[in-house]
Amino acid sequence: MLMTILDGSIVTVAMPAIQSDLGFTPVGLSWVVNAYLIAFGSLLLLAGRLGDLIGRKRMFLAGTGIFTAASLLAGIATSPGVLIAARFLQGVGSAMSSAVGLGILVTLFTVPRERARAIAVFSFTGAAGASLGQVLGGVLTDALAWNWIFFINLPIGLATLLVAIRALPADRGLGLGAGADVLGALLVTGGLMTGIYAVVKIEEYGAGSAHTLGLGALAVALLAGFLVRQAKAENPLMPLRILRSRSVSGANAVQMLMVAALFSFQILVALYLQKVLGYGAAETGLAMLPAAAVIGAVSLTVSAPLIARFGERNILLTGLVLLLGVLGLLTRVPVHASYVTDLLPVMLLAAGFGLALPALTSLAMSGAEEKDAGLASGLFNTTQQIGMALGIAVLSTLAATRTESLTAAGRPAAEALTGGYHLAFAVGAGLLLVALAIAFTVLRRPAARPGARPEPVAPEGAKVPATMAP
Numbered sequence: 001m002l003m004t005i006l007d008g009s010i011v012t013v014a015m016p017a018i019q020s021d022l023g024f025t026p027v028g029l030s031w032v033v034n035a036y037l038i039a040f041g042s043l044l045l046l047a048g049r050l051g052d053l054i055g056r057k058r059m060f061l062a063g064t065g066i067f068t069a070a071s072l073l074a075g076i077a078t079s080p081g082v083l084i085a086a087r088f089l090q091g092v093g094s095a096m097s098s099a100v101g102l103g104i105l106v107t108l109f110t111v112p113r114e115r116a117r118a119i120a121v122f123s124f125t126g127a128a129g130a131s132l133g134q135v136l137g138g139v140l141t142d143a144l145a146w147n148w149i150f151f152i153n154l155p156i157g158l159a160t161l162l163v164a165i166r167a168l169p170a171d172r173g174l175g176l177g178a179g180a181d182v183l184g185a186l187l188v189t190g191g192l193m194t195g196i197y198a199v200v201k202i203e204e205y206g207a208g209s210a211h212t213l214g215l216g217a218l219a220v221a222l223l224a225g226f227l228v229r230q231a232k233a234e235n236p237l238m239p240l241r242i243l244r245s246r247s248v249s250g251a252n253a254v255q256m257l258m259v260a261a262l263f264s265f266q267i268l269v270a271l272y273l274q275k276v277l278g279y280g281a282a283e284t285g286l287a288m289l290p291a292a293a294v295i296g297a298v299s300l301t302v303s304a305p306l307i308a309r310f311g312e313r314n315i316l317l318t319g320l321v322l323l324l325g326v327l328g329l330l331t332r333v334p335v336h337a338s339y340v341t342d343l344l345p346v347m348l349l350a351a352g353f354g355l356a357l358p359a360l361t362s363l364a365m366s367g368a369e370e371k372d373a374g375l376a377s378g379l380f381n382t383t384q385q386i387g388m389a390l391g392i393a394v395l396s397t398l399a400a401t402r403t404e405s406l407t408a409a410g411r412p413a414a415e416a417l418t419g420g421y422h423l424a425f426a427v428g429a430g431l432l433l434v435a436l437a438i439a440f441t442v443l444r445r446p447a448a449r450p451g452a453r454p455e456p457v458a459p460e461g462a463k464v465p466a467t468m469a470p
Contacts, residue, residue, distance in 0.1 A: 001101055002125045003156050004067070004094040007036070010149045011087075017146040024080050034200050035084045039091025041385030042193035044099045046185050048378015049237050051100035057168045060104060061161060063096025068157030075150035086150075102377035104168060106365060116304035116362070123299040123357045184229045184237040191222030192382065199386075202393040238375060250442035251364035252380060256387035257435035258320070258356065261428035263391025265291075265326055265350070268399060272421050276335060276414045287339060291350035298354030307359055312366075313443050316359040320436045322352025327429040335418050363443055391428075399424040 011018070011032055019029050051059035070089035077083035105122060109115040198215035205211040230236040243249050273279040273287055307315050326349045333342055364380045403420030411419065 001098060001122065003153055003160075004098050005125075007071075007090060007094065007153065011036075018083070021146065022077070022080050022083060028080055028084075031084045032087055034197075035087040036091040036094075037200060037385070037389060038193055038196050039088045040095050041091075041196045041382065041389060042189055043092060043095035044378045044382040044385065045192065045238065045375070046189050046378070047096045047099035048103065048381070049375045051096075051103060051378075052375055055171045056100040056103050056107075057164070057171055059100045060097050060168065061164055063093045063098070063100075064157055064160050064164065065093070067093030067097060068154060068161070069093075071150045071153035071157065075147045075154075098381055099378035102361070102365065102380070103375075106377075107171070108169070113304070113308065116307055116358070119358045119361045120299050120301075120304045123303070123354070123361060124296050184226055184233060187222050187226035187229060188237065191219050191226060192386075194222060195219030196386070196389050199389040199393045202397055207394075207397065238379075242376060242379070245366070246442055247363045247366040248376060248379075250438055251360050251366075252383040254316070254320075254435045254439050254443070255360055255364065255380065256383045256390070257431045257438070258323070258360070259384050259387030260391035260394070261327065261431035261435070262323065262353070263388060263395055263428070265330070265346075265428070267392070268395065268421050268424055269330065269346075272333070272418070276417050276421075277337060287343065288347065290344065290347040294348055294351040295354040298351045299358055300354075303355055303358040306355070307362065312359040312362045313439065315355050316363065316439050316443070317436065319352040319354070319356025319359065320432060320439060322349050323356065324429060324432050324436070325349045326352065327425050327432060330425040331422050331429065333418070333422075333425075335414050395424040395427060398427055 018024065018032060024032070047059060047063070067090055070086050070093055074083055074086035074090065077086055102122070105118055106115075109118040194215055198212055198219060201215075202212055226238075227240070230238050230240050270284050270288065273284045279287060303315065326346050329342075329346050329349070333346075337343060361380075365376045399420035401420075402423040403416045406416035406419045407413065
């Protein structure tokens, strides 16, 4: 999982070297990222359900194998077409392995306290992968060559396969007859792939263009057809009962909004440091290291005890409030900022993600039965990828539009860039406010019916886990 998340960001720093070496056009270069994102995001739901049907261990091993082989192909690529194909295959393998990862975690750790610790470690690896990506990409590219950002996956992938074969218990799955809905699979995969493609191309074509609106309408139609199909199919790919759970549906909605909002922190802060303050790649990585450190420390050491003591919902709300503080401070960051007074407090408040992520993980799978664990895991990871794609498309477009407007008005370049980032941070804060409202209103236990016999309530930490870092 560490490598899956890391691989989504490690290429960003190496892009100039890849373009120079392989002769990518500026438009073609974006597909080094988009090919991975589209394959990964569109196949998570299908892979999660197939893991329930054929066995989650088999799906995990197959996905890890494909990811590792595709990494070798990417590393030896000598043309743009080969690298883009390899990145697409990496996305396929990542979807297969990560979609069932949380389902495996849920079935292995059934004791509430152990499960809470497992979720904390899982969340820590996600935060570590997201944080290490840009730093490691720069180091490997400068010290060796861009190829090594892919070659590094080989020993780790092979070691994972060897350990997983021995360590993971075999599971036979429900059998394809319990949910082999081919038409449903085509509808959901086509809908997600079309929708994510439309979103990642918004910056190129514009949100109101015929290209974006047409593909968006097609994606909505395909996904609507999928839901209709699932309601009528004898063996649905995604039983709609999973969406009736307030915990599952509410947590997925919160995650989508939170990830979209935090794109402005993860990516735009790095751009602000480099383009406005003049930091280099290594300096940027070091400047953002305190955020990674506090997120990892909080998720690994204190999130599980706090969740056991106060419950997932309360810890999630606390984490979201801290993250609101992050984006709130960023809306006021000046052109000539001091790192210690203007940016270090922002990095430290990012600890809220270390609280929100494990709590959201537990809530997102709490309404799923064991037979649907892979599906719930795939659904949660899918909403994360959709949130990431929306954040990239919407917030970066808003920032660029605002910057162009300020530049046209005669503002200096640094001031115009900062104004664009301020707008993105403010919109991100608005998304977090909506997420906070959903968490407060939806993720609460339903009131007992008058005269109803009270049911035993499991400890908050006893519910299932599921998630990845931004």
